[in-house]
Amino acid sequence: MNIILLPAQHNDEYWQIHDPRQLAHLKQYLNVQVGDQLKVGLLNQARYLTEVVEITEKEVRIKPLVQQPVPAKFPVTLIVALPRPKVLRRLVMDSVSLGVDKLVLIHSYRVDKSYWQTPFLTKLDEYVQLGLEQAGDVFTPEIVLEKRFKPFVEDRLAIWSKDRPTFVGHPYSEQRMPMAFNQPCQVVIGPEGGFIPYEIDLMQKNGCQSMSLGNRILRTETAVATILARLFS
Structure with a gap:
């Protein structure tokens, strides 16, 4: 998994990752911590570099930092x-x-x-x-x-x-x-x-x-x- 793909968002300041498969990958394989940066995509919208601001048992909360280019098809x-x-x-x-x-x-x-x-x-x-x-x-x-x-x-x-x-x-x-x-x-x-x-x-x-x-x-x-x-x- 080289990007965390989320459903489309609408100008929210913070986004939540709560899909069990994605959470397991972040916690078990990446050992994600508050302050870490993640590559996150919004489905059919755009790709961003984000920062982890909160981690709970059921979700990881992130905030977008900067938009990134998407690979061409x-x-x-x-x-x-x-x-x-x-x-x-x-x-x-x-x-x-x-x-x-x-x-x-x-x-x-x-x-x-x-x-x-x-x-x-x-x-x-x-x-x-x-x-x-x-x-x-x-x-x-x-x-x-x-x-x-x-x-x-x-x-x-x-x-x-x-x-x-x-x-x-x-x-x-x-x-x-x-x-x-x-x-x-x-x-x-x-x-x-x-x-x-x-x-x-x-x-x-x-x-x-x-x-x-x-x-x-x-x-x-x-x-x-x-x-x-x-x-x-």
């Missing part, structure tokens, strides 16, 4: 076939930490339909907060769920691809993923086992470009980090 919409539930948590946290501006979770042929019933999908806000706290960010990315592949590609992705390029990670493509692209774009990453040929063809017909990272097959979360590092180096 990548101008990328990350589109990922919904992974296994246990992978979903890591995927969301890592994507948020890396600075993805928008995350779209989609269905595809190799996505088990039961994945859409997982209770992990009801906890996306929690995973987003953990990712923001890791990166020292305060602004939540937009997260969209798309349960129908063909309508999504034809009705939305095709339109997005007219305004900015869409790169589909595909290990069997002869084209290589660009290096240091550093421009707004969409990135599409498939499920375990990859997209089937029909899905690749449909995306290509709707303005997407299939790109390879080489002949190694990567895990979803590894592919996300590798592609973003390559595009925005």
Whole structure:
């Protein structure tokens, strides 16, 4: 936890930290004391350097000292076939930490339909907060769920691809993923086992470009980090 993320505040002179998870971190791992300075973010508002003014059993009271800059996000919409539930948590946290501006979770042929019933999908806000706290960010990315592949590609992705390029990670493509692209774009990453040929063809017909990272097959979360590092180096 590299920042304490609090709900939005409205010009209060003092703020209170009373979330049990955050309090445990402050007391057990940081051994926070009155007079210590903490990096604190207000959700979707701003980031501040603060000073601890009071510590009780149930809360830590702080006062803001000075506003700090927030890490910039990548101008990328990350589109990922919904992974296994246990992978979903890591995927969301890592994507948020890396600075993805928008995350779209989609269905595809190799996505088990039961994945859409997982209770992990009801906890996306929690995973987003953990990712923001890791990166020292305060602004939540937009997260969209798309349960129908063909309508999504034809009705939305095709339109997005007219305004900015869409790169589909595909290990069997002869084209290589660009290096240091550093421009707004969409990135599409498939499920375990990859997209089937029909899905690749449909995306290509709707303005997407299939790109390879080489002949190694990567895990979803590894592919996300590798592609973003390559595009925005």
